[in-house]
Amino acid sequence: MDFTLHIWRQHGAAEAGRFVTYPVRGISPDLSFLEMLDVLNEELVGRGEAPIAFDHDCREGICGSCAMVINGDPHGPLPGTTTCQLYMRHFANGAEITVEPWRARAFPVLRDLIVDRAALDRVIQAGGYVSVNTGAAPDAHALTVSKQAADAAFEAAACIGCGACVAACPNGSAMLFTAAKVVQLAMLPQGRPERARRVIGMVEAMDDAGFGNCTNHYACAEACPKQIPARFIARLNREFLNAALTSREFVELARPHEHEE
Amino acid sequence: MNRLVRLFRTSIGSKLVVAASGTLLLGFLFVHAGGNLLILKGPDALNGYADWMQGHPLLWGFRLGLLALFAVHVLTAIRLARANRAARPTPYRRIARLGARLPGRLMVFSGLLLLAFLIFHLLHLTVRAVGPEVQPLLDGAGRVDVYGMIVASFSEPLTAAVYLLAMGLLGLHLVHAIEGLFQTLGFNHESYQGLIRLLAPALTLLLVSGFAAIPLLVISGALGGG
The missing domain is CATH 3.10.20.30 (Beta-grasp domain)
Structure with missing residues (x-):
């Protein structure tokens, strides 16, 4: 050809x-x-x-x-x-x-087609993890996870962090990426203790990285090679608004870095 | 840092401001359209309603509240739109059109044109600085003859066309706004997303047809009695 x-x-x-x-x-x-x-x-x-x-x-x-x-x-x-x-x-x-x-x-x-995607790493560093004690592996059945929660977490966890959502978005927004990473952990019991500080940190890190704001076009979900649905963005909005309006973390934990123009 | 200040400095908090102010404005528009449709009951009903509002002690409180809502909605949306433009300094040669349907892409455009229409509309029917001279200004009961003013205004094809065009823009704006509003407030689930996709155009159509009916009825001669 x-x-x-x-x-x-x-x-x-x-x-x-x-x-x-x-x-x-x-x-x-x-x-x-x-x-x-x-x-x-x-x-x-x-x-x-x-x-x-x-x-x-x-x-x-x-x-x-x-x-x-x-x-x-x-x-x-x-x-x-x-x-x-x-x-x-x-x-x-x-x-x-x-x-x-x-x-x-x-x-x-x-260079050429290579871009620096470290901005996504900074979003992860701001809370896209769970803190666990090391030691012997816990019993597999020590924490109950419902089938529904496991399925939703897995669907979000399919995100490979490629940045296609940002590339497709007319506003260069990273909401689908951040949503997938936040929801994946929020659905699971291991993610619960850090749930509020995670979503606050990741959303503010996303804003600081210079991504645009979501205007609900869902071009991200259509471009996503892992077909992560846009309803995870609604869940991110819910998680964030809940943490912002009700959590003590939002008042007591300082914003790590201010926006740099 | 204060909880609300910190919230409104984030992207999601700013979008909440646009969505919440937009919802309140949408509520106002439904009340406005309902009031307008009193014209169908005749001059007495419409003029009486207008007279009641003009004499209401909360009139200016309501007007200032609306002004504040519009200012917050427009200024926050412009701030977000500027940040969105800045987020992609180099455009694509070939644009990814994926998913980004026209009403959504035109939100800033339709919003700014609606703002221009709003200014014209206030000058036209509230301040009465533009538009036809209505003689006499008062009806038989000594009230402002809103009915006569509306019929005289919409009998001018240009004025009626401006209003109809603006209602088209309002529809364009609202069809994306209502659907997006649920998403921004965090409501999106497979089990009811289909309903929201129906609700957005249905509510838009209801509101726009309520407003557009009046110039259409005047033009067709069904209102005003020639």
Whole structure:
């Protein structure tokens, strides 16, 4: 198969980027999108040009690294799929394909298609964990978890933190990511003791990172390769409003860092 | 830090402000539309209602409260919208249109046009600085002849068109607003989400048709009796 690629090239975070057009020929329909880029990179290196930089790791749809917007869709046109699981047979022969990095103030471009997604790590650091005592493994049946709670927690836990929700959102909002991480732990007994401080910390860290605000378009949920539903955002709103209006933590714990413009 | 100050400095707290003020404004609009429809009962009912309101001791308290609600709603929404624009400094070459349907994308646009309409509407029917001269200004019972003013105004095709256009914009604004309001306040569950998706257009249609009925009836000659 033959394609015409328009790919964002940017040498560094401080430099201006631009689209460069690359024709690729004789591509097997069974190559993944990343393997197609590998083929193009071999060609570029052979010509003495810099290869196209892109993030990738597991190439089996679970690490969340392969961030790129393909023809206007984060992770490409196939629903519920990461870029690494997208195959060239999903495109028409001769198609023109535009490839761009995630675009968000909170995700500065480092090089070509690679963006710095540390802003999501800062949201996790602000509360996306549970504190447990180490020692012997607890009895498996020591804490009761209902089937319903386990299922909801698992659905939220499917989030791989790829940032497609931010990339798809017209406002560059990270609400779906934050919602998934907050809800996953709020549903489980292990997450209860830190429930209020978690949601307060994570929402304020999300605001501080320069993400936009949710305006209920749900583009995030449509772009999500793990198909996390937008109702988790409503649950995040509920969790946060509950903590903000009723918890002592909201009054007694200081805001860790103020917004930096 | 004060609980409410800290809440309103967050994104979710700010959205709560927009949603809560919007809900109160929506309540006002339903009362307003209900009052307007007294025109169907004739000049006496409408003029009597207007006269009762004009003489009400809480009139100015109510007006100032509405002004505050509008100011909070508009200013908070503008602050959020500016932050949203700043969150994506470099646009996509190809825009991801995923999910972001038109009424939602046009909230700021429809909101600002509605604000302009609101100013025109107040100048037109409250201050009466624009629009047709109504003679006589008072009806037989010595009350302001609101009925005559409405019929004279909407008999002008341009004025009626402006009002009808504004009601279209209101519908565009509310259909996204009502659905989003439940989400922002934290209500979204598979078991009733279908109902909310029906409720948003149904309430919007009810309100907009209540308002739009009056200019349409005047234009068609069913009101005012020629």
